[in-house]
Every structure is written in C-alpha cells, then in structure tokens.
Amino acid sequence: MKVSVIVPTYNERDNLEELFARISNALKEYDYEIIVVDDDSPDGTWEFAQQLSDRYPVKVIRRTEEKGLSSAVIRGFKEATGDVFVVMDADLQHPPEVIPDLLRAIESGADIAIASRYVPGGGVKNWYWYRKLISKGAIMIGRLALPKIRDIKDPVSGFFALRREVVEGVELNPIGFKILMEVLIKGRYNRVVEVPFTFGLRKAGESKLSGKTMVKYIKHVYRLMRWEGELDRLIKFTLVGLSGVLVNEGFLWAFVNFLGWDKIFANIPATELAILNNFTWNDLWTFRDLKKNPLWRRLLTFHIAALTGALVQWVIYAGLVYLGLHYLVSNLIGIVVSFIVRFLVNRHVTWG
Numbered sequence: 407m408k409v410s411v412i413v414p415t416y417n418e419r420d421n422l423e424e425l426f427a428r429i430s431n432a433l434k435e436y437d438y439e440i441i442v443v444d445d446d447s448p449d450g451t452w453e454f455a456q457q458l459s460d461r462y463p464v465k466v467i468r469r470t471e472e473k474g475l476s477s478a479v480i481r482g483f484k485e486a487t488g489d490v491f492v493v494m495d496a497d498l499q500h501p502p503e504v505i506p507d508l509l510r511a512i513e514s515g516a517d518i519a520i521a522s523r524y525v526p527g528g529g530v531k532n533w534y535w536y537r538k539l540i541s542k543g544a545i546m547i548g549r550l551a552l553p554k555i556r557d558i559k560d561p562v563s564g565f566f567a568l569r570r571e572v573v574e575g576v577e578l579n580p581i582g583f584k585i586l587m588e589v590l591i592k593g594r595y596n597r598v599v600e601v602p603f604t605f606g607l608r609k610a611g612e613s614k615l616s617g618k619t620m621v622k623y624i625k626h627v628y629r630l631m632r633w634e635g636e637l638d639r640l641i642k643f644t645l646v647g648l649s650g651v652l653v654n655e656g657f658l659w660a661f662v663n664f665l666g667w668d669k670i671f672a673n674i675p676a677t678e679l680a681i682l683n684n685f686t687w688n689d690l691w692t693f694r695d696l697k698k699n700p701l702w703r704r705l706l707t708f709h710i711a712a713l714t715g716a717l718v719q720w721v722i723y724a725g726l727v728y729l730g731l732h733y734l735v736s737n738l739i740g741i742v743v744s745f746i747v748r749f750l751v752n753r754h755v756t757w758g
C-alpha cells in the first residue's frame with residue numbers, strides 16, 4: 407500500500423522541516439510520498455519544499471493561476487500516485503504521529519478515516535470557549551442540514567485519510583469550503599471511521615482563518631444541500647405547508663358557515679385536517695423516497711412535530727412580545743423558527 411500525504415500550503419516555510427521529519431518518522435514502515443500544493447507563497451514555501459526533496463520524497467506543485475485551500479487539495483488528489491491519500495495542514499496542528507492510526511483504520515476496512523476532534527479522546531488545545539462554540543455550532547448546522555453526514559462528529563476536519571477510489575473520477579467543487587464535507591457528500595464509500603486526535607497549536611506562521619469563514623461555510627452547506635436534493639425537499643415542504651393553510655382556513659370557514667359550529671371549537675378539527683393534508687402530501691411527495699418507518703409511526707411523529715412547532719412558535723412569540731418587540735414581528739419570527747423545527751424533526755425522525 408502506497409500512501410500519498412497531501413499538504414496544502416500558503417506561507418508555511420518555517421513549518422516544513424519539522425513537518426517532513428515527523429511524517430517520515432511516522433511513516434517509516436510505509437511506502438509514501440508527500441505532495442505539497444503551494445499557491446506561490448511569498449515566503450517561498452515551494453522553493454524550500456523543493457530543497458528538502460533531496461532528503462524526503464516530496465513532490466512540489468507551485469500554483470500561480472489558481473488559489474484556495476479546497477482546490478489545492480483537489481489538485482493534490484490528481485497528482486497523487488498512492489493507493490491511500492492523507493490530507494493534512496502544514497502548521498503541525500495535525501500531528502503526523504496520528505497518520506498511522508488513520509492508515510490502520512483504512513487497513514481494517516474503512517474507506518475514509520477522519521482524525522476527529524469530537525470523538526472521545528479527541529480535543530482542541532487552548533481554544534477560547536467561543537471558538538469551541540462556533541466550531542461545534544457550525545458542525546451541528548452541517549449535520550442537521552445534511553442527513554447523510556449526521557452521524558459524523560467532525561465532518562469539517564482538515565485531517566483525514568481515504569482510499570483513492572473514494573474520490574477518483576468524482577467531480578469535487580473547488581470553491582467548496584470544507585473539502586472533507588465535499589468528499590463525504592459526493593465521494594464513493596461505505597465505511598467511515600473517526601480516530602481521536604488533539605488539534606494542537608500552530609507552530610509558526612500565521613492563520614488564514616478570516617471573518618468570512620462562517621459565511622463561506624454556510625454557502626458551502628447550502629450548495630451541498632442543493633446537490634443532495636435537500637433544498638428541493640425544503641421547497642416542497644414549504645409548498646405543502648402553504649396548502650395546509652388553505653385547508654385549515656377552508657374547513658374552518660365551512661364548519662362555521664355551513665355547519666354552524668362554534669368558532670373556537672371548529673378550529674380544532676380544521677387544524678387536524680390541515681395536518682393530515684400536509685402529512686399526505688409530504689409522504690407522497692416531499693419525502694416519498696424515505697418511507698422506512700411504519701405508517702403509524704410516521705403519522706405519530708408528524709403530529710408530535712406539529713405540536714412541538716406550535717409550542718415553539720408560542721414560546722418565541724410570548725418571549726419576544728414580553729421583550730417589547732412588535733407582536734406581528736414576534737409572531738413572524740415564531741413562525742419561521744417553528745417551520746425550521748418542524749422540517750428538521752420530520753426530516754430526521756418521521757422520514758429519518
């Protein structure tokens with residue numbers, strides 16, 4: 407088994423010597439190559455990597471036309487000659503000593519092995535609580551929006567190994583932000599394993615993390631949702647919801663006008679009929695490919711979702727009104743949040 411270690415770099419000159427030494431020590435027992443994909447770093451990372459290639463099996467790619475982390479990794483995939491690819495940062499936040507753990511996972515049958523910060527035994531060093539919160543929050547959004555990766559604890563890790571077949575011939579989006587997420591959604595694989603590791607401190611050089619990171623991440627999640635068809639589901643779910651409003655209003659009107667029912671009471675059967683309408687359309691249309699649970703369970707959890715949504719809407723409404731927000735604005739916010747809650751419960755539980 408030959409291993410290709412792909413390292414995207416930008417101004418990482420001062421980290422290279424230690425990085426290569428530790429990789430070569432960790433991979434003593436393997437046939438391996440290191441592929442450095444550098445975006446013409448002003449500090450001459452590419453040049454120094456080239457110099458070190460007389461001591462280590464390094465191949466340097468100096469890109470002058472293209473830029474960006476994901477596209478650098480994709481370029482690395484194209485240049486790699488190994489059977490297994492390892493992707494890692496140059497700044498030693500990804501300890502090379504973990505690579506053999508990843509390779510063992512692959513040897514035991516995993517197609518993708520992720521060095522994970524968020525499985526037992528893993529972690530991060532010296533992060534402020536808010537950086538942890540943002541990181542975990544971002545991951546939660548990704549896992550909720552993309553059910554395919556919902557069981558993966560660290561789908562945005564920059565440190566992972568995979569069999570060549572996982573990405574060979576797969577078209578990956580180079581403007582994608584988190585390459586692992588791109589691979590997990592589009593790659594060809596059966597088994598993913600997470601191996602714990604501690605995300606260390608940057609050894610030298612500067613972080614390329616910027617304020618736009620979160621916006622880019624959300625955009626990437628959105629694009630992957632579209633690719634997965636999850637966005638279509640969201641649109642269908644919305645249309646079904648709107649049809650439910652018509653059903654609800656129509657029956658309420660009919661019950662009061664034709665049957666002479668009490669206005670307060672008539673709202674209950676009208677609402678139930680709307681719920682049944684929504685359930686039917688969602689079952690036949692929005693989630694028609696996901697009918698794994700028996701009908702009675704789908705019906706039950708759909709009702710629980712509706713009830714939870716109503717409760718959430720009311721709590722938000724009451725809370726915001728209490729805080730002094732206009733009652734119509736408060737209600738609108740409540741409706742939007744309730745909608746998201748109902749979509750997620752139904753996507754992950756009713757048709758999960």
Ligand SMILES: Nc1nc2c(ncn2[C@@H]2O[C@H](COP(=O)(O)OP(=O)(O)OP(=O)(O)O)[C@@H](O)[C@H]2O)c(=O)[nH]1
Pocket residue numbers: 413414415416417418443444445473474475478494495496497499564608612613614615
């Ligand atoms: N080729 C290439 N490499 C990049 C680019 N941006 C970042 N990198 C490399 O990708 C790796 C991760 O970037 P970092 O800046 O360390 O990002 P981070 O680890 O999330 O942030 P810190 O915790 O602050 O280090 C490093 O090896 C960088 O040199 C880029 O645009 N092109």
Ligand SMILES: [Mg+2]
Pocket residue numbers: 495497499608613
């Ligand atoms: Mg880093």
